[in-house]
Amino acid sequence: MKLDVLSTPGHLISLAARGFARLSEARLKPLGFGVGHLPVLVALQDGKASTQRDLARFARIEQPPMAQMLARMERDGLIQRSQDPKDGRSSRITLTEIALARMPNAIAALFEGNREALGDFTEEEADQLVALLRRLITSLDRLTHAEASQRLP
Known part of the structure; x- marks a missing residue:
């Protein structure tokens, strides 16, 4: 039996993940969201995280990329920061009304893309x-x- 690195689960899952990411990105972009925003949006909406550190842990990414993403999201009017009343060195992050208003359409677009991708x-x-x-x-x-x-x- 010949070993084919292009048929390994890791490679095939990577290809599928990139395909899902491209599909999702195309559907989210008109709403002002990116695929990378999803863990942050979900965590903030569901109350699972409200600080940069907690969001990085929830999204399973390092703090520097999370800080960059949050800066872009703040610039784009998707999140807002306020000082944490319990810890003056930390800030609480919340979704803006703009993000909250767009979330239902984004979620619907993602579910529809998944349904289409798994149509067979x-x-x-x-x-x-x-x-x-x-x-x-x-x-x-x-x-x-x-x-x-x-x-x-």
């Missing part, structure tokens, strides 16, 4: 794919955490 799948296959991807992400998180722990002095 049965509902059971789509559910199974989601379940398998969640298991894979959990496994990858466990592996990367274990490797990071091994590198510590």
Whole structure:
């Protein structure tokens, strides 16, 4: 059996992720959002995070890229910052009325794109794919955490 690196799950998932990102970006751009904004928008809307540090943790990205994204989102009128009454060194981040008004259309566009992309799948296959991807992400998180722990002095 010949090993084909282009047929590995990692490569195929990467191709699928890039395809979803292109599709989502095209549908979100007219609404003033980008794919990278999604974790921030969801976390702020659902109350799961309200500081830059918490948003970076929620989105699983480092603080410097999160700071840059938040600066762009603030510039574009999607978020606003206010001083944290409990910690004067920190600021609370909230969605603006503009972002809140656009969110339902953005969510609808994303769900529609996902439905179209999975149009050749049965509902059971789509559910199974989601379940398998969640298991894979959990496994990858466990592996990367274990490797990071091994590198510590």
